[in-house]
Amino acid sequence: MSVTTPAGFSAAGVTAGLKHSGGLDLAVVQNLGPLSSAATVFTSNRCKANPVIWSQQVMRGGSVRAIVLNSGGANCYTGSIGFQTTHATAEAVGDRLGVSAGEVIVCSTGLIGEQLDLDKITAGIWDATLALQKDDSTSAEAGLSAARAIMTTDTTPKQSAVTAPAGWSIGGMAKGAGMLAPGLATMLVVITTDAVLDSAQLDTALRTATRITFDRLDSDGCMSTNDTVSLLGSGASGIAPDEAEFAAALTAICQDLTLQLQADAEGSAHDVAITVRAAETEADAVTVARAVSRSNLFKTAIFGNDPNWGRVLAAVGTTDAAFDPYNIDVTINGVQVCTAGEPDQPRELVDLTPRSVTVLITLHAGDAEATIWTNDLTHAYVEENSAYSS
Template identity: 55%
Template sequence: MTETRLLREQGVTAPAGFRAAGIAAGIKASGNPDLALVFNEGPDYAGAGVFTSNQVKAAPVRWSQQVLKGGRLRAVILNSGGANACTGPGGFQDTHTTAEAVAAALSQWGTETGAVEVAVCSTGLIGDRLPMDKVLAGVTEIVHEMAGGLVGGDEAARAIMTTDTVPKQVALHHKDNWTLGGMAKGAGMLAPSLATMLVVLTTDAKADAATLDQALRAATKLTFDRLDIDGSCSTNDTVLLLSSGASEITPSPEELEAAVLAACDDLCAQLQADAEGVTKRVTITVAGAGCDDDALVAARCIARDSLVKTALFGSDPNWGRVLAAVGMVPFTIDPDAITVSFNGSAVFSDGAPMPGAREVDLSGADINVVVELNQGSGQAMVRTTDLSHAYVEENSAYSS
């Protein structure tokens, strides 16, 4: 291989040393695939994870946080069809039981595995206990299926979908002959501190848990943390990175970090493009803030504003709503120093509208909003979407 390539196929099984599977275990009433397994064949078993910052954390998040303390990860079991959040001690026990069942099945198959090496991820409706009879039967079946020799990345990516309309996968083939792969799900309840999403990244590069952790935190901070579809942060957000070391190549920490960032960025764009009810892919860039953190706060203020988002749904260059939103930032700004542009056309400058500001064409699917505060060099970009009828429709009839 002479150059690094980024593809959208194979996903978690693109790197050497990983197998995966996805099956329909009957957790979803629809009968669609709902159980996925990612398995690290080694020789290394390093792992890292980042999790939701929501104080209301689902049972699988609390379990997987404990698992990751060891820095060692053999397998990840993921289910859609139920978040197992707000389900009390019984819900936590269900997660524990699931991890034990995965470890037992893998051990039976000849790979001695402990429950503390198995991360668990769940997504779906908050508040219902999982149908454990189906989950446990599914665990037996999925390990059997994976043992059959399938690579299964595609199937795993499909099995974690909820309101997603397409599976999201990425594979970055590094020119130095190692690979980083990944899959993601997430369509709504997408907000900072990770979207409502589950992401599993795998690599055959050799890297210890600390190096993986550093690369993962740096990448998620710039990608998933800056994807804000509806300002709602999930109880179940999980991003995991597993290394098999099977390539026997040890990239520099910088190379690894760049690869993880590129993969996360690509998955992020896929999540944005498939967000609930999306008709516009919107990027909000705030520049000229006192620092990057201020810029990020301002970009989020705009990205979360319902009036900005409904205007963009209507392809309406209603820049006044952008100004009104940015006027609520918790640091001092000078309104007269701000410039605003839509898709490269300046619409507001020197405290007043620019000629033609109401005629900017926003009819396309991609809208870039740039706000220059002119008070420093801080900059940040947040990805969001419009607020459409389809978003309301999808979210007004989810649980019932």
């Protein structure tokens, strides 16, 4: 269950020496064809990293043969030298795989404002592309190595795959544990498929899937400069899928990876699903749920196992969504603590000891609904983000 699950993909993860820890830190995923279709969504942060700027140019070409990803440095706000490093990275992969640099997507993750060591990257690419030539480069182990190589503060690699009854497959890997609040895309995610689909078809399916999965994850409210989700199609199954069926399967993969990211969010002690229902529009539901997900007072209360629903409503009230402020219901882990803006069941009945928490907010303004996935705000989050540069 990895990016090598679909036919037509090889992967490798190697140690280039970019991470101080000495772990795997450079991955290459190669699309062996016959197709080289691709779709990618990037961060909507206006401060974009050099690899994002490069990869946006690549996507205009419409053909992607490989993705190279590094941890140990974001290559963001590193100026023209940083852009040259990204360009040289794509050139090196292209040379070694016999494809154009213009068909190589580059992704980087790590500290902003520090130059990457191009010599180490070049050596890492040499090792990785050697590994891609071996028979086991299409194995699950190869996929796992790639998934490990893109980890930063992640504690576990994140992978998902599905094979449809019709015979085509989708596989994916993701990294991301902090700066986890996607605007359009999020984090670094590579998804592969052997279904026969062109780039336009992949793009439609990818945007359908990410809109209600990665885009609804808001762990710490901080949008990254490097977020990239790429979907590569090899067509190696020879099977053209039903597009709706493909989009549904892709959405399931994206949701699985989203929940893996949430579960491994930096320092988190609770996974919180905030569902807003009976909203006038889906956009309203997202706005309200996101406002609650970004309330530090709500997040610290959840960490303290305190069902402090007043902090939920105080956050709801900052939005411009359609609702009557005094006709809102709030249910936390199944206990309706607030009905029509007044106390209902005693807050003491709410059990917040499990890691999984559900908050249900009913606006009585329509029939739209949306869920945002977030985490609590903990001592471990503060520790991880104050004691170490990342």
